[in-house]
Amino acid sequence: MRNETGATTQIPLRKIIALFALGSCALLNIYATQPILPDIARQFGVSLGASTWTISASTLGVAVAAPLAGAISDRFGRKHIMIIALIGLIVTTASCALAWSFAALFSLRFAQGLLVPFIFTAALAYIAEEWSGRAATTINGVYVAGTAFGGFCGRFLAGAAAALTGWLSTFLVFAVLLSFVLALAVFCLPTERHFKPSPSLSESLKSVIKGTQDWRLLATCFIGASLLFQQVTSFTYLSLRLGAPPFSLTSLEVGALFVVFLLPVLVTPFFGRLIGRIGRTQAFLLSQIAGIVGIVLTLPLYLPSIVVGLALSCMAVFAGQSCATGYTARHAKTGRSAATGLYLTCYYLGGSVGAVAPAPFFARYGWLGCAALICLVALASAALARAAWQEMVN
Numbered sequence: 001m002r003n004e005t006g007a008t009t010q011i012p013l014r015k016i017i018a019l020f021a022l023g024s025c026a027l028l029n030i031y032a033t034q035p036i037l038p039d040i041a042r043q044f045g046v047s048l049g050a051s052t053w054t055i056s057a058s059t060l061g062v063a064v065a066a067p068l069a070g071a072i073s074d075r076f077g078r079k080h081i082m083i084i085a086l087i088g089l090i091v092t093t094a095s096c097a098l099a100w101s102f103a104a105l106f107s108l109r110f111a112q113g114l115l116v117p118f119i120f121t122a123a124l125a126y127i128a129e130e131w132s133g134r135a136a137t138t139i140n141g142v143y144v145a146g147t148a149f150g151g152f153c154g155r156f157l158a159g160a161a162a163a164l165t166g167w168l169s170t171f172l173v174f175a176v177l178l179s180f181v182l183a184l185a186v187f188c189l190p191t192e193r194h195f196k197p198s199p200s201l202s203e204s205l206k207s208v209i210k211g212t213q214d215w216r217l218l219a220t221c222f223i224g225a226s227l228l229f230q231q232v233t234s235f236t237y238l239s240l241r242l243g244a245p246p247f248s249l250t251s252l253e254v255g256a257l258f259v260v261f262l263l264p265v266l267v268t269p270f271f272g273r274l275i276g277r278i279g280r281t282q283a284f285l286l287s288q289i290a291g292i293v294g295i296v297l298t299l300p301l302y303l304p305s306i307v308v309g310l311a312l313s314c315m316a317v318f319a320g321q322s323c324a325t326g327y328t329a330r331h332a333k334t335g336r337s338a339a340t341g342l343y344l345t346c347y348y349l350g351g352s353v354g355a356v357a358p359a360p361f362f363a364r365y366g367w368l369g370c371a372a373l374i375c376l377v378a379l380a381s382a383a384l385a386r387a388a389w390q391e392m393v394n
């Protein structure tokens with residue numbers, strides 16, 4: 001927490017655990033269908049390409065709701081907004097287990113996406129307001145590490161459920177996990193003490209419009225979009241590649257590959273400290289270089305190399321995300337949630353594009369085409385970060 005000099009006291013473990021758990025909500029559900037796309041296609045009689053819309057549905061929901069979620073959080077506070085959103089997410093997640101058609105599943109996935117920004121934007125603003133200096137950077141890294149853990153759990157549990165009990169049942173497991181997160185948020189996070197509400201909801205919405213006139217914030221939004229584009233493209237189309245000959249992995253085996261998401265859980269908090277030491281821009285450039293190297297390692301027809309490359313690429317994306325979200329929260333002196341909401345809209349739009357736009361490249365050039373596209377996007381985001389973040393050291 002803060003004191004008058006901006007120094008920080010020791011952060012209670014219960015707060016760290018609660019914020020880590022809240023971070024896990026961001027990706028627990030959103031990409032859970034990645035390892036089971038063939039199962040969804042068979043279940044509902046749709047094409048494999050159409051099944052990827054179960055990913056885009058949730059990311060589109062996030063993109064649509066994020067600006068409004070940020071504005072509402074800036075007006076009405078942080079903790080109780082997160083709690084209400086968690087309750088709604090539990091209900092919609094459990095309802096996915098009852099999906100009777102592809103359209104029903106698509107609609108419920110979209111509803112899940114609508115609720116996620118209310119947790120994400122409020123949590124990032126909560127961190128920026130309740131801590132300062134390197135403590136804020138470290139806690140932000142813990143939160144982003146939580147998103148990595150949620151990404152792993154969602155993908156792995158979905159793959160395991162598809163092989164053991166049927167993929168629809170995994171959403172009931174997710175609902176139980178989200179109930180534990182709700183309990184942690186209620187009992188372990190105190191009500192915000194440094195929050196200053198905006199005068200009205202209209203003023204909060206004006207903050208979103210104001211953000212569209214800030215080129216540095218817009219550049220950061222594009223960077224966020226590029227990060228999720230890289231991740232969704234790599235995991236979606238590598239999953240399809242590994243499910244086909246010569247690998248022919250099962251849904252369970254593909255889901256097990258997502259254990260690489262546990263590496264960012266361990267690395268990202270320490271990367272937050274690196275940002276404080278060498279600066280945000282340099283840390284981001286290092287992350288993108290590492291990501292490109294990782295993608296190159298996925299090119300050979302050699303499974304261990306693919307796993308190592310996927311792990312390196314995954315760590316690079318979450319490290320970059322720690323840079324971008326931290327910059328967004330610190331750059332916006334007022335209307336932090338509104339700025340974060342704008343960032344989140346672009347971030348998940350990038351994920352939506354990453355799920356479907358590379359399909360023609362994959363169809364024509366295979367994984368090589370997708371890999372080249374990812375590397376080009378990484379280079380563009382690195383150049384943009386160098387231009388936009390020059391004025392901030394960490």
